[in-house]
Amino acid sequence: MRLVVPVSGSDPKTRLSSVFTPDERREFTEAMLADVLAAVGAAGHSPEVVATAPVACDAPVTVDDRGLDPLVNGLLAETDGELAVVMADLPLLTPPTVEGLFEPDADVVLAPGLGGGTNAFVCRHPGFRVDYHGASIRDHRRIARETGATVAEVDSRRLATDIDEPGDLVEVMLHSDGAAADWLDDAGCDLAVDNGRVTVERA
Ligand SMILES: Nc1nc2c(ncn2[C@@H]2O[C@H](COP(=O)(O)OP(=O)(O)OP(=O)(O)O)[C@@H](O)[C@H]2O)c(=O)[nH]1
Numbered sequence: 001m002r003l004v005v006p007v008s009g010s011d012p013k014t015r016l017s018s019v020f021t022p023d024e025r026r027e028f029t030e031a032m033l034a035d036v037l038a039a040v041g042a043a044g045h046s047p048e049v050v051a052t053a054p055v056a057c058d059a060p061v062t063v064d065d066r067g068l069d070p071l072v073n074g075l076l077a078e079t080d081g082e083l084a085v086v087m088a089d090l091p092l093l094t095p096p097t098v099e100g101l102f103e104p105d106a107d108v109v110l111a112p113g114l115g116g117g118t119n120a121f122v123c124r125h126p127g128f129r130v131d132y133h134g135a136s137i138r139d140h141r142r143i144a145r146e147t148g149a150t151v152a153e154v155d156s157r158r159l160a161t162d163i164d165e166p167g168d169l170v171e172v173m174l175h176s177d178g179a180a181a182d183w184l185d186d187a188g189c190d191l192a193v194d195n196g197r198v199t200v201e202r203a
């Protein structure tokens with residue numbers, strides 16, 4: 001079984017530009033990646049990182065500047081047997097959450113992200129291909145069914161919580177104590193309540 005974590009290394013997390021500088025977005029990306037690799041490793045897997053630019057992490061890194069679709073479709077085409085792809089922006093992951101991704105006995109196991117994305121998948125069928133962005137979970141269900149694959153979905157809040165926008169930072173501070181949470185703490189971020197809603201404010 002092969003498990004790949006794709007990472008946008010050069011200008012990541014642009015949707016966090018209103019709160020973090022470009023260097024901070026790279027640092028925060030590496031912190032989230034560390035949390036993902038720790039969970040995946042503790043679940044017994046040996047992850048490979050494929051990044052658009054060099055990233056510092058505790059796993060082998062291949063630099064590959066292809067966009068997400070050509071990259072992952074290339075991996076699907078070249079990998080014999082099972083391939084798992086787990087995104088790098090899932091700092092709430094825990095080892096049992098990762099194990100849950102491998103439990104369903106289906107050709108394609110999809111982990112939906114909040115807002116319509118696909119945060120992880122396991123593929124055990126030679127015909128499956130990806131089409132990320134937009135409501136990709138819907139596209140991936142359709143593509144998997146069209147190839148004749150059996151499909152299962154993982155119902156996990158931790159797998160579903162990808163950190164894309166400033167409002168998502170609350171989830172890291174509330175539900176994680178890993179590298180990303182530490183990084184936010186060091187950056188002066190703190191929880192606040194605004195109009196009854198929990199938010200993250202920066203000192
Ligand atoms: N290797 C590789 N990884 C990518 C690429 N685009 C996105 N990723 C990774 O795929 C996952 C989901 O992508 P996004 O949520 O769009 O992350 P992002 O591109 O850093 O963020 P935005 O700039 O805000 O869209 C994250 O782990 C990214 O690091 C790419 O072109 N190549």
Ligand SMILES: C[C@H](OP(=O)(O)O)C(=O)O
Pocket residue numbers: 068113115116117118119131132133134135136137162164
């Ligand atoms: C790559 C993309 O990520 P999102 O923009 O949903 O975070 C997707 O999962 O289709």
